[in-house]
Amino acid sequence: MKAQVTAFHYDLNFKTPGGTSRGVLARKRTYFLYAQNNENWGIGECNLFQGLSFDDRPDFDEKIQSIARWVENHFEVFFEPSTTINSFEELSDLNQYPSIQFGLEQLKKSYLNQDSFCLFDTDFYSDECGIPINGLIWMGQRDFMTSQIEEKIQCGFRCLKMKIGAIDFDTELSxxxxxxxxxxxxxxxxxxxxxxxxxxxxxxxxxxxxxxFNIHSIEQPIAARQWYEMAELVTKSPIKIALDEELISLRNSDEMTSCLETIKPDYIILKPGLLGGFQIGDQYIEEAQNLEIGWWITSALESNIGLNAISQWTSSKNTKMPQGLGTGSLYSNNIESPLQIEDSKLFYKKGLTWKLKPLLDHYVY
Structure with a gap:
């Protein structure tokens, strides 16, 4: 068969709507790139996060379709192992489309590996070594938040991340x-x-x-793009501060360095789906280590396709700190996968299988 590359979107439905200071999430649209040439195939998730992603713009659908056509028309050279996405002049504007860049990185790794679900061959993937993760507590009424906390603790979590800022602050303190x-x-x-x-x-x-209350850290206490105000908070805060949304709008290494040197945060939160993939994530880690800034990695409500890729990349870093990778169970219609949470760790269970065929049958074939 002729080499084929397809771009399509898929709506993920939350089992229970999730509350944040930006509003309540009941559904999240994500995008996929799928490539096939005879028996070889690969898939990557382009995690557009509406209202947050840098590339949440009116031309996104047109752009991802044009990228799919370009890869299809340049199939052999794109999937040549010696090339990188940055090798192609036609893809030079992808720093303006970080979610597509993230998806293309996955797509290429997925296609080139014998097992299309293996992007980084680490002990997480090959030996079922779990990654410590935090339990996520969504905003909501007091009883709802309390029940989430009790459930997470009963499941063995010893690190919880609680969303704050949307309800009465005194209630949150209580x-x-x-x-x-x-x-x-x-x-x-x-x-x-x-x-x-x-x-x-x-x-x-x-x-x-x-x-x-002996809080470990707080992510993004004030809105992004207030570097000097954030820097002042870092110097005065009794709680360590982590940058999250602050990093999304940084589109080159100079901006990255300038931001981190100006604010000097205690931590940065790395979300490959919002930053532009693993290569950029590696740059952030190197820069953070040079500046003695801590870091951890978090998914950004991807499906299990993107979560699997992020988890494998995370495991390649050999970090023992709890990571933010527990979002796969949030959806009622997520893609069934070997990803499982047990005793506050994320595992890749080799005995379980992916159920990708229903998705492909509907959108590709």
Whole structure:
């Protein structure tokens, strides 16, 4: 058969709507690139996050279709192992489309490997070595948040990340106080994520109040692109600060270096689907290590296709810190996969199989 490359979207449905300071999520659209030439095939997820991704723009659908046509017309040279995505002048604007860049990186690795689901051959994939992860607590009413916390702790999680900033702050503090009264810091690590919800004029006071509960770190306390205000918070905050949304708009290495040197955060959160893939993620890790900045890796509500790729890349870093990779179970219609969570770790269970055929039958064949 003729070499074929297809781009299509797929809507993921949340089992329970997830609350953040940006609103409640009930459904998330993601995109895929699929390539096939006779028996060889590969797949990559382009994780467009509406309202957050740098490439959330009106021409996205047109762009991903044009990229699929270009790869199909240059199939042999694109999938030549010695080339990289950066090798092609026609793809030089992909730094403006980080989710497509992320998908193309996966697509090429997937196609070139004998097992199309193996992108990084690490002990996570080959030997079923689990990756420590945090339990994610969505925003909502007090009872809803409390029930999530109890469920995660019963499942063995010893690191929780709680979304804050959307409901009454005193209520959020009360929930954190209740957790700490039952689980001291040596039993449970607490991270919080404000998604930029705090006002810069009151953020420091809120950070001081949060510090009463031995919080490990807070992600993005104020909105992105306020470098000097964020830098001041870093110097004064009693809680360590991690950058998240701040990194999304940085489109080259100079901007990356300037941002990290100016703000000097304690941590950065790496989301390959929003930053532009693994090569850029590696650049962030190198720069962070040079500046003595900590880091961890987080998925950004990808399907199991993207989550699998991110998890394998994460395992190649040999980090022992809990990572943010527990989002695969959020959807009622996720692609069935060998990814499983047990005892607060993510595993790739070789005895389980992928069920990709229904997706391909509907959108490709």
């Amino acid at each position: 929930i954190l106080k209740n957790i700490r009264s039952k689980f001291p810091v040596d039993q449970l690590e607490l991270r919080v994520d404000a998604n930029g919800a705090f006002d810069q004029n009151t953020a420091l006071e809120k950070l001081k109040r949060l510090s009463d």
